[in-house]
Amino acid sequence: MKLASRRQGRDGALLVVSRDGSRVASASHIAPHLQAALDDWANVEPELRRRFEALENGLLPGQPIASVELSAPLPRAYEWIDGSAFINHVLLVRRARGASPPPTLATDPLVYQGAAGHLLGPKDDFSIGDESFGLDFEAEVCAVLGDTPRGTAVSEAPKYLRLLMLANDWTYRNLVPAELGKGFGFFVSKPATAFSPFAVTPDELGSAFAAGRVHLPLQTRLNGVLVGEPNAGPEMHFSFYDLVAHITQTRALTAGTLLGSGTISNTDPACGASCLAELRAREMIATGRAETPFLKVGDHVEMRMQDERGTNVFGTISERIAP
């Protein structure tokens, strides 16, 4: 099942989306918005699936997706918890900024608590503010969780994973070192995060979703040029289930909590990168100098993930950098 949100009010209006992403139908009579659906998932999910199947089977005409303006599936959420589960990314980026990776890198997941109050839609311009802040994108997979109890074991985690999306975790790279140096983590260096148009149930990925990982390449393009297509599966050191166990150690999570994978990164340089910082890190390591510039006004960033049948699973994040 694929879901999306028409831009309306603070929480959007719930839609079901055809598997090929071409048509949508309102589902707001079942639950007004995605947060309400997640709040009552056990009751709402079967009805949403029936509506999705009706659209998919042509029993419901729906309307062309181009006729509706989409927000993020959750335009505001209660938590955005972002992991950094691709160890290659941590090693490259920290090496380039002269910081050491934590000694527990492979045993204790890195996560940070991010901003969830304003989330950007798949086609929302990003207002850069100050180009000297060094704006970068980060392509990620994101899980949407249901109510998840404190002390959830890895083996229990699968039943709390409701939906999957893509995320673009905008980052002001030049603000990171000073901010992390203060010791309390990211804040001003992490502006609002953007999300893919569709949130899909894990079964939409078939065998590509396995062991809490999405085994598909995520393509990122900058101004139409492919920057990378690393696979989000094999090198995700901590699975979404591992991350759930980590983040529930001392507290429960509420329905609609967003959990990011961190920047998707593969050790093979031929896979490219999901952020500019990695390209710069590889340049720095190779030549002592980072040549790739950070983003500037007018740049265009695009992210998508295709399955083996060529379906654009989550729809496309397509955003322009505005002043």
Place this chain on the structure above:
Amino acid sequence: MKLASRRQGRDGALLVVSRDGSRVASASHIAPHLQAALDDWANVEPELRRRFEALENGLLPGQPIASVELSAPLPRAYEWIDGSAFINHVLLVRRARGASPPPTLATDPLVYQGAAGHLLGPKDDFSIGDESFGLDFEAEVCAVLGDTPRGTAVSEAPKYLRLLMLANDWTYRNLVPAELGKGFGFFVSKPATAFSPFAVTPDELGSAFAAGRVHLPLQTRLNGVLVGEPNAGPEMHFSFYDLVAHITQTRALTAGTLLGSGTISNTDPACGASCLAELRAREMIATGRAETPFLKVGDHVEMRMQDERGTNVFGTISERIAP
């Protein structure tokens, strides 16, 4: 005006509270819950004030506060952003754990993004989990913000401050050093935060609310014994307005965002402390050894703030440590 939330569903049911804290009346016909009121504050506030005045003037009988079970004013919120605006606290605690304060301590506010999905009510037991984690309380003042634009100046900040509350920012002290050492800030060391029963408009504090600071002592008791009553005003180095300007540098905040002052702390040791870590830090500095233990099952923590007329402004946070 004083507001509270009766425990009901995920968001509670909105109440107005008499100034003396003895009586409540339902306000859920005006807005079902506090988040809904904050989402439409300009329209809702005048009606809520009329209902509050009717209760206060005896035109509305209300019901005894003891007859309703209160949750946190916002049982779930979109953001919990906690500052550390009392420099004395930072200096003491970091000195005791052998960490240096950041060189920008007095010019660049310290804030962290905390968990907002599950917030504890004023009388909710706190389940300690593992006593070896070193559970501590932290007494704070907390502002509730309206929709606050990116790039808000200090001078513009006052108009976005809607309500004030008290917060108890539970902290697992023994988990902090390793977690901050990883570089991404607090996560498992900061479980769910607890809030006072009442959220009040700043005018309830009269002249005690000045320049974005609450000029009243906050009393904390452990097992009935006064631990501290530092004043929350004069030594709050960054005011709530300074903090708003800091946290909106690169993004907007949604209505209902919670902004904490950080642990209230005064340089005069006679004022005591608002957390055990400060008592332990002073012992460590004086004798080389921290004697005060962290919390254990059965301990009871109480926080309240009285104004000059003896009114318990926010009601009392009163929580027992459970297994």
